[in-house]
Amino acid sequence: MERLDPRVRFVWVVGATVSATLLGVVVTVALRFLDRSLLWAGPALAAVIVVLGGIHAVYRYRRWRFELEDDAVYIERGVLTHVRTVVPYVRVQHVDTQRGPTERAVGLAKVVVYTAGSRQADVSIPGLTPDRADALQERLRRMAIESEPDDAV
């Protein structure tokens, strides 16, 4: 089964850092008005979140697997909750590649597979090199097209 590019961990950590910073700022500002002696709580909280985010990113990377099987895309992921998803090619509506700012900086891309489902309507595979992402997109497109059985009769 395929694994993601290791650099995706960095992307995830950056994401966690951004959220942590935002939260830290909000908390600090709030504490400024409430109780100045606890002002250290803001940055501390942010630091804790970054650390947790980092650990989570590492485990998440370890768990992430995907494979293009005969009739579907199979994905395994999740740290606390293990999720295994099967997306049959016949159900693929369209396939996007996305690259956020962090991803672009690091040189990665994400493939998003859209289905008509209501709950897991889009399934994304992060941490792919742009070439791999394009290849995956093309392959999914082809698999989707060809997923009609050979013999219609």
Added chain:
Amino acid sequence: MRLHPLSIPYRAVAGSANLGTLVFLGTLIGSGSLDPTGLSFLGLLVGYLVLMGGYQVVYYRRFEYVLADGSLDITSGVVSRRQREIPLGRVQNVDVSQNPVQRAIGIAAVRIETAGGGDTEAVLKYVGRDRARALQRELGGSGRDSRDRIPGGATDGTATGAGQETGTGETAGRPEETVIFELPTRNLALLSLFTIDPGAGAISSAVAALSSGGDPQNVFMLRGVIDRLPGGTLQAVVLVVAIVAVAAWLLSVVLTFARYYGFRLVRVGDELEYERGLLQRHSGTIPMEKVQTLSVHENVLKRRFGYATLAVETAGYGPSSGGGGSESAVPLAERDRVLSIAERIEGVEDPEIERPPRRARQRYAVRFGTAVAVLAGVAYAGATRVAFVPDPGTNYWLAVLGVLGLALVGAHLRWTNRGHATTDDHFVSRTGFWARTTRIVPYFRVQTVADTRTVFQRRRRLASVTADTASSRTIGGGGATAIDVDDGEADRLREVLRSRLRERLADRRIRRPGSRRRDPTGPGTVHGTGDRDTDPDVSRSSGADVGGSSTSDVDGTAGADVDGSSRSDVDGAAGADDRGTPWIDVPDDGEDDGRAEDGPERGDLEGDDPERGDPEDDDGSGR
């Protein structure tokens, strides 16, 4: 075609008589700056009506709709013109509603829903009643080629076979109507009494809050009554809550009664049509081939008396249902009746539900028990330390023990009412004690399959498996989830769902006559011609069978190509699109649907090319 002329005055008046305007006027009059009896007010009113009337006249003249060539084209707009084309194949539901005033003057509002949830695709306000019904017929599918695909993100044109609707309209006239269910008065009464309408609760609370004027004991301005009753603050609070609840219930009774009055479910061709409503009359279509999931609701009371409710979910937004995408097919009937109707609609037999393993029951017991213990502890600490309530002593702990006992019973009840089943054609899941819901998903409707294991589930080797569908129901999601099944069973379920989806799709593809394989690299090749001749009865039989053995109608011989052919879409971007909606062969007894040899080919879905004279055309030109 234009809207009904009476829509001009109705829209002029109804549009302005909304809450905002009334409040505005109310404040103006109340503050004295506007004298309702004076000439200036009258002048203002007349001026306003003239302006509104003028606007509506222009709107009326600029509003045109045409039903032709496989799509509904609507041109509208006074200031900014808008042109909208809705391929008939995309139409999910057509809803016709009339409030009492509209009924009196003979107009109705038509709402056209397409897939993908979200907003109503098109609204015709207002057309004549007969025209509305006619539109419902023509758009709904009995008059058209019910071939449809539910497009996903890509909004490439998807039209249905064009020639079809006119063809059938002329030849078959209105297909025969079979009444499946009419809501007896007794059931309506029971339904009204026992349904808790969530809206009613919200309204009741809001009204209670507003009428109390800030004093919690003055809800509904009943302060005088509440004060006179004995007891302290606690009793007063309980009483207030009880009053609000009773008010909510009463409102719910009235609303439910008005909502389901005169409910009728009939089957016309390939569609289910329902009619209901006392004041606001609704009628809608539920195309059978668009049914994504069926759900049977049996709350505690219903179970006790042997009743149930059947709801049908499609991929379209259901405006009248409030929840989006879900419509009651049978609001209340005896359980057996409901099951037999479900069988007629979807061909599902009463499934044998497998319960989760016993470990799951332990899990619930632990969960509920822990919750009770924690809450009891927190309450105790909070009361004694913070609020300085005197130590309640052993009575409190005995009470906690009692609640723990209840928690264990609750765990058992949850366990007994949970389960799943895999039948020949359906995946079934059930959950809930207070509101037990059984969801039935045909295999060919499955979109993605996922199994999840939380930390706690892993410890007990349990997992939950979800089969997602395209139903656009907002609350509760679209598909069915088998919660807390055994690990190994979860793996098996995943595989079963996956393989049965494949098999059913393949079955449908084979049954469809003229199905051909598309060669993605070149112009389409038609193998189909021969097939069509050789299997004429497979697909045609669905046509002949309108009211009879409904099971075979929908599921088996529908010959629907769910989406295999859509796969052969050359234009990759759109990918596969059909959400598995079968192309039910035209139920027009064997006559050629006016399409070319390639029969009910996906090619026909290409919006721009409905009359495919030559099969080679399907090189993805429209897609």
